[in-house]
Amino acid sequence: MARLNLLEETRFEKVPVSVYDNAHIASLKVANRIANLIKRKQDRGEMAVLGLATGATPVQVYEELVRRHKEDGLSFQNVITFNLDEYYPMNPESRQSYVTFMKENLFDHIDIKKENIHIPDGTLEKEEIADFCIAYENQIEALGGLDLQILGIGRTGHIGFNEPGSAPNSGTRLVTLDDLTRRDASRDFGGKENVPTKAITMGIGTIFKAKEIILMAWNRKKASIIKKAVEGEISGEVPATYLQLSENTEFVLDQDAAAELTRFNTPWLVKDCSWDDELIRKAVIWLSEEVNKPILKLTDEDYNTHGMAQLATEKGPAYNININVFNQLQHTITGWPGGKPNADDSQRPERAEPAQKRSLIFSPHPDDDVISMGGTFIRLVDQGHDVHVAYQTSGNTAVWDTDVLRYVEFAIDFNKSIGEDSSKLEKIYDEMRNFLKTKQPNQLDLPEIRDVKGFIRKTEAIAGARYAGLQDDNIHFMALPFYETGKTVKNPPTDEDVRITMDLLKKVKPHQVFAAGDFADPHGTHLVCFNIVVEALKRLKETEDWIKDTWLWLYRGAWHEFETHEVQMAVPLSPQEVQRKRDAIFQHQSQKDRPVFPGDDEREFWQRAEDRNRETAKAYHKLGLANYEAMEAFVKWQF
Incomplete structure (x- = not known):
């Protein structure tokens, strides 16, 4: 009976799917399958032929394989690997090359023989590529094919770099990358303009010949394309749908990536529900x-x-x-996000008492506060609450180099205008210009350049908070250490990040905490900052009596929005309040027109925010509720 129930639940799914609580558990399962395959082959005196993928998805799989090698003695002496793809052109020593990725994440930490490693060559002359691709295919075939191919999936539905339009029988070849794929890679390259337009990739036909195929996907950003790949019609527009034709494929997902599958998103369509x-x-x-x-x-x-x-x-x-x-x-729905004084609050999202609350808004980047909850921010101040804003990171990687020179030029001219010696500043300026002339994509900036970028974001944040009505004493800059690497890739958070956050919470003793719950942020900063806030609150809960009266509200808007059924507080905005919010966002001039890291949304941040707020209001209205100009949405989080 249990088997029949599962078949009913998964009847929309056209390929086997395994779903795990999180990416870590799922990665351990995949690593275990790879390790078992290697050991079985070792016992038979055979080579294990693996097809490997790159990107964020397989990183934890490789970490576990490295751990098993170092701690459990798993040997890779009998392993031969073929990587799916490589950018073209690409120097193997480049930070962005998949050669570098594989060395750093796997090959440099295990005992695999160098001659057993195969990665497409991004340094070939164009006329050499066709012969190389044929030889790559022949090498795989001579070994009896791939025993196991692991895959990720791009948001275009690509597997390897087989973009929409790829044929199901395609072989290893040179391809042109989809614009969305290049946008997704832009942060690694310091901008989309630096991402190669082409790549060498194994074909879908090559992948199909593997004896086992495991496609892995983590996080909510992949949920939409996973639904198409698993439940959609087979189409060249979503190359991953071709895997429905394979009898040896399994999709391994975390709960977030599986969220839009019918059995999770609309379970009443496939089973009786509780x-x-x-x-x-x-x-x-x-x-x-x-x-x-x-x-x-x-x-x-x-x-x-x-x-x-x-x-x-x-x-x-x-x-x-x-x-x-x-x-x-x-x-x-409430016009009183801090609670309505002297009112019955039994049917309201926030408490009536205390009438004047201490509210602390955590902003991961220096503009998330006004972009995501600017209307509510202003409303809280207008209604007399003691509002504080805390900018968790400097945001200093998201400023154009040209802005740095412009601001330093202003400082030099200002110094001269008041008769101050500007020779030292002029020397630093010359060093900056010389550095920027030869700066490579994602190269670490000079410390002085990083400082100026941080100063730019700081002054804009102050201007935005002041516009919302805050006094300077209520504006806090945390500069959490995990972020301050100067690189797009940040350090893992540590106890120091949590300690700084705890100190601020103890200073303010807020009744309300607002934190970014926008985990679609492509840089990952929002999720890291959220986890730091939650950890700080949990630790304080053990020692601080005041925290029992602290509520945590999550906001979104910069990258994503809550689904209507998730919303627990909706703050309506009038046309005038929408304009005030827009003006607050406009204080962040370095992010105006064309931010450094826009993600895959071409709209400016103020446009995204307004459109999402209006869409929330329209969604409520279509359900039969009042017709507001816009709404900011919040979800209460239990910590």
């Missing part, structure tokens, strides 16, 4: 959007014909369910 308030709210909102009706107009027939008959039978009639969900949504 209905709690959260799932009911999600299902009813989904139904309302599916049939394009306000919640209060949904009928029993709508429920029965859209896979929700069980809900109507157990919790119905439909109108009672509708009223309940409508009221829940209505109660999330």
